[in-house]
Amino acid sequence: xxxxxxxxxxxxxxxxxxxxxxxxxxxxxxxxxxxxxxxxxxxxxxxxxxxxxxxxxxxxxxxxxxxxxxxxxxxxxxxxxxxxxxxxxxxxxxxxxxxxxxxxxxxxxxxxxxxxxxxxxxxxxxxxxxxxxxxxxxxxxxxxxx
Numbered sequence: 001x002x003x004x005x006x007x008x009x010x011x012x013x014x015x016x017x018x019x020x021x022x023x024x025x026x027x028x029x030x031x032x033x034x035x036x037x038x039x040x041x042x043x044x045x046x047x048x049x050x051x052x053x054x055x056x057x058x059x060x061x062x063x064x065x066x067x068x069x070x071x072x073x074x075x076x077x078x079x080x081x082x083x084x085x086x087x088x089x090x091x092x093x094x095x096x097x098x099x100x101x102x103x104x105x106x107x108x109x110x111x112x113x114x115x116x117x118x119x120x121x122x123x124x125x126x127x128x129x130x131x132x133x134x135x136x137x138x139x140x141x142x143x144x145x146x
Contacts, residue, residue: 001044001045002043002044002045002070002140002143002144003044003045003046003068004039004045004047004070004072004139005046005049005061005064005067005068005070005071005072006032006046006047006048006049006071006072006073006132007050007051007057007060007061007072007073007074007075008028008048008050008074008076009051009052009054009073009074009075009076009077009078010052010078011076012028013028013052015027015101016028016030022102023101023102023128024101028050031129031132032048034129034132035048035072036048038133038136039136042136042137042140044136044140046072046136054078054082054084054085055084057073057075057078057088058084058085058088061085061089061091061092062088062092065092065093065094069094069095069143070094070095070096070097070139070142070143071089071092071095072096072097072099072135072136072139073085073096073097073098073099073116073120074099074100074132075116078115078116079098079104079114079116080114080115081115082115082116085116085119086116086118086119089116089119089120090119095139095142096120096121097120097121097123097124097135097138097139098117098122098124098125098135099123099124099125099131099132100124100125100126100131101126101127101128101129101131102125103126104125105125121138121139121142122135122138124138
């Protein structure tokens with residue numbers, strides 16, 4: 001059974017309160033609940049975590065090797081700035097999927113560049129909390145491909 005690490009970055013603990021017109025009204029706890037339920041239905045497990053601290057996210061990625069089969073990551077604002085997250089993802093060489101609740105390409109110009117995209121298998125963006133579920137299904141399909 002595949003084990004996945006799901007990381008959410010800064011300010012995502014504020015989902016449900018933060019700019020509902022952009023991010024919707026669903027909380028991160030509700031997204032994590034849907035994600036773990038869907039993973040179980042797909043005979044997988046997910047360990048969801050959130051931190052506002054880049055170093056904590058880097059530490060979690062670094063400790064994923066040998067414990068997890070892949071990573072789901074919504075780096076939040078670190079998407080656009082963090083070479084450290086990019087380096088950590090490249091170092092562990094686990095398949096990763098970048099997740100965004102909104103569509104960064106449809107927002108401010110500074111949000112259109114991802115520093116971690118090149119370290120990821122793919123990206124799911126713009127589907128609200130469902131982006132996490134779509135990323136889960138894509139990553140599991142990749143892991144189970146012959």
